[in-house]
Amino acid sequence: MSVYSLYVMLEEMFGPQGWWPAETPFEVMVGAVLTQQTRWENVERAIGCLKARGLLSPAALSNADDGTIRECIRCTGFYNQKTKRLKALAKFVVDVGEQRLYAMSGEQLRNMLLGVEGVGYETADSIVLYAAEKPVFVIDAYTRRMLSCMGVRGTYHELQRLFEANLPRDVELYKEFHALIVAFGKQWCNKKRCGECPIPSWPKPELKVEGEHP
DNA sequence: CACCAGGTTGACC
DNA sequence: GGTCAACATGGT
Secondary structure (H helix, E strand, O other), X not given: OOXXXXXXXXXXXXXXXXXXXXXXXXXXXXXXXXXXXXXXXXXXXXHHHHHHOOOOOHHHHHHOOHHHHHHXXXXXXXXXXXXXXXXXXXXXXXXHOHHHHHHOOHHHHHHHHOOOOOOOHHHHHHHHHHOOOXXXXXXXXXXXXXXXXXXXXXXXXHHHHHHHHOOOOOHHHHXXXXXXXXXXXXXXXXXXXXXXXXXXXOOOOOOOOOOOOO
């Protein structure tokens, strides 16, 4: 089974996902930080609170009172570090200029984001793909688990290359594929067991990580 | 009551 | 370059 046919199968199973749920690109960024190790339902509540207080813009958030932010995002956990991370990200956007961010290449934006406090591989790639809409494949815990069930293991960049090397460089495809993997993971991949999928046609594909290690 | 959630960091091999 | 405890609230 090819990587692309896996996508087709997931699309047939779950239908269009329409990620990322947000009204603006900056809201995507905020959500990307808040959803770290956190359920999306709690993130939505926090974002609703920030929005109600007019803090969902780079300028407003970077100047906001820490206590106010913390109050809004408490339900997402890790609120102390996330308050700091949100302000660091907002300040970064203000400093660089939001339009300039979306205009630069995905690779350059990714590298700059990785320099921001609290932004690691997955958060950076989520922002590049869903906010800046540049083709980079996002690898998360569900992706790892799903591939692990299929007998494929590797580092973040190895797994990322597996998808990028076997798919057309298409932003909409990347967006939808990752969302579908999460949908699948939520239903079938618990942390404990991921083996027995009731899907009859669940394949044991011979996916391989190609190329040499970085 | 235990375990887990759309990770990242700093410390330490 | 890879592994691991902390970080914290809310749901099952």
